[in-house]
Amino acid sequence: MKTVEVPLDDRSYPINIGSGILDDGSMIQRHIPGNKVLIVTNETIAPLYLERCYAALRQGDSRLQIEHVVLPDGEQYKSLDVLQKVWDKALEARLDRNATFVALGGGVIGDMTGFAAAAYQRGVHFIQVPTTVMAMVDSSVGGKTGVNHPLGKNMIGAFYQPRVVQIDVETLSTLPKRELASGLSEIVKYGLIRDPQLFAWLEQNMDKLLARDAAAMTYAIERSCVNKSEVVSADEREGGVRATLNLGHTFGHAMESSQGYGVWLHGEAVAAGMVMAADMSLRLGWIEEDILHRTIALLEMAELPTKPPQGMTVADFKGFMAVDKKVLDGKLRLILLKGPLGNCDVTGDFDPAVLEQTLEAFCH
Numbered sequence: 515m516k517t518v519e520v521p522l523d524d525r526s527y528p529i530n531i532g533s534g535i536l537d538d539g540s541m542i543q544r545h546i547p548g549n550k551v552l553i554v555t556n557e558t559i560a561p562l563y564l565e566r567c568y569a570a571l572r573q574g575d576s577r578l579q580i581e582h583v584v585l586p587d588g589e590q591y592k593s594l595d596v597l598q599k600v601w602d603k604a605l606e607a608r609l610d611r612n613a614t615f616v617a618l619g620g621g622v623i624g625d626m627t628g629f630a631a632a633a634y635q636r637g638v639h640f641i642q643v644p645t646t647v648m649a650m651v652d653s654s655v656g657g658k659t660g661v662n663h664p665l666g667k668n669m670i671g672a673f674y675q676p677r678v679v680q681i682d683v684e685t686l687s688t689l690p691k692r693e694l695a696s697g698l699s700e701i702v703k704y705g706l707i708r709d710p711q712l713f714a715w716l717e718q719n720m721d722k723l724l725a726r727d728a729a730a731m732t733y734a735i736e737r738s739c740v741n742k743s744e745v746v747s748a749d750e751r752e753g754g755v756r757a758t759l760n761l762g763h764t765f766g767h768a769m770e771s772s773q774g775y776g777v778w779l780h781g782e783a784v785a786a787g788m789v790m791a792a793d794m795s796l797r798l799g800w801i802e803e804d805i806l807h808r809t810i811a812l813l814e815m816a817e818l819p820t821k822p823p824q825g826m827t828v829a830d831f832k833g834f835m836a837v838d839k840k841v842l843d844g845k846l847r848l849i850l851l852k853g854p855l856g857n858c859d860v861t862g863d864f865d866p867a868v869l870e871q872t873l874e875a876f877c878h
């Protein structure tokens with residue numbers, strides 16, 4: 515088993531990565547301070563893993579009262595309306611301020627459960643048990659929690675850190691192929707923004723990840739968690755460097771929102787968004803052409819899209835990009851690649867005509 519630490523003063527926590535972790539009772543129980551637990555999961559994951567999660571929490575001389583709530587499955591249900599079901603269950607079960615909410619699932623369940631925990635009685639304990647590549651390499655780490663709004667992705671939420679992240683790589687055996695590929699997109703992101711060695715490793719090993727090779731997958735997850743931990747611990751609330759984790763997301767979130775949540779997966783939209791960011795960086799003269807070509811080739815290897823959905827217009831992009839969370843005092847900031855592979859900048863300092871050129875090029 516590997517452990518990556520997230521150092522955040524009194525909010526520090528470990529990310530445990532290995533096989534069979536889901537069944538290890540003591541490893542999760544030691545992070546539960548009180549005697550009440552609410553497992554939040556969805557209708558796809560519950561039949562696969564809920565009973566095992568209960569069994570781990572019941573192991574030994576467990577003193578825990580364990581409750582669960584099963585949400586509908588899909589990005590379209592990442593809403594305040596559906597989140598209400600978590601708080602309903604918590605209140606019906608008389609959960610108090612020492613309760614622990616356990617997120618068992620992918621990024622949707624993790625983001626929603628974290629926000630539910632942040633808001634329930636102004637904050638209860640929270641544990642992440644991610645079961646998708648996306649959640650293992652990105653969403654379970656760093657404490658961005660929340661839900662979507664019809665007018666924009668993740669618009670309602672809070673920064674709220676888990677007490678531990680328990681990654682059992684064996685759960686990936688049941689993950690559909692399209693979902694696996696979606697998660698690979700965020701690993702490519704770490705390569706582009708700060709880890710050129712990881713990028714080069716991905717170029718050599720993408721086939722192993724697609725084949726779910728356990729050693730390759732564990733390496734990619736660990737390396738991703740190290741990257742995310744370093745960025746988050748340097749800038750927990752996105753005052754600066756954390757925004758680099760948003761590479762491709764301003765374009766990508768516009769794709770997800772305009773298509774209707776769930777039509778394009780998050781990682782698919784981020785993949786096409788990263789290509790648009792690289793294209794714009796090249797037009798600005800900030801990177802060599804080679805970086806754009808390698809990015810497209812790597813994403814194609816991962817079977818991810820490199821262009822936005824058919825029919826999306828420049829106006830669609832502009833409408834959603836205008837409400838991006840990186841807009842400050844009305845000025846859009848983007849993450850653009852700059853310099854050799856592995857370098858980028860968070861900036862509003864670019865010629866808007868160049869953004870227009872990129873949007874025009876990808877909307878035809």
Ligand SMILES: NC(=O)c1ccc[n+]([C@@H]2O[C@H](COP(=O)([O-])OP(=O)(O)OC[C@H]3O[C@@H](n4cnc5c(N)ncnc54)[C@H](O)[C@@H]3O)[C@@H](O)[C@H]2O)c1
Pocket residue numbers: 556558559562587588589592619620621622623625645646647648649652653654655656657658659668685686687688689690693696697780781
């Ligand atoms: N908080 C963050 O920092 C952060 C980072 C990245 C993504 N996100 C968010 O995460 C969400 C996407 O997460 P996701 O890609 O995990 O999608 P998801 O949570 O919708 O899960 C993908 C699908 O796989 C199913 N599933 C999950 N685990 C499974 C398993 N082991 N076996 C079989 N099926 C399984 C789910 O039920 C779902 O149908 C988006 O809402 C995105 O905005 C947040």
Ligand SMILES: O=C(O)C(=O)C[C@@H](O)[C@H](O)[C@H](O)COP(=O)(O)O
Pocket residue numbers: 652656658667668700752756757759760763839
């Ligand atoms: O953790 C972060 O910071 C990220 O930006 C990670 C992203 O991959 C993730 O999609 C995040 O949810 C986007 O956040 P948002 O603030 O742009 O909604």
Ligand SMILES: [Zn+2]
Pocket residue numbers: 652700763780784
């Ligand atoms: Zn993302």
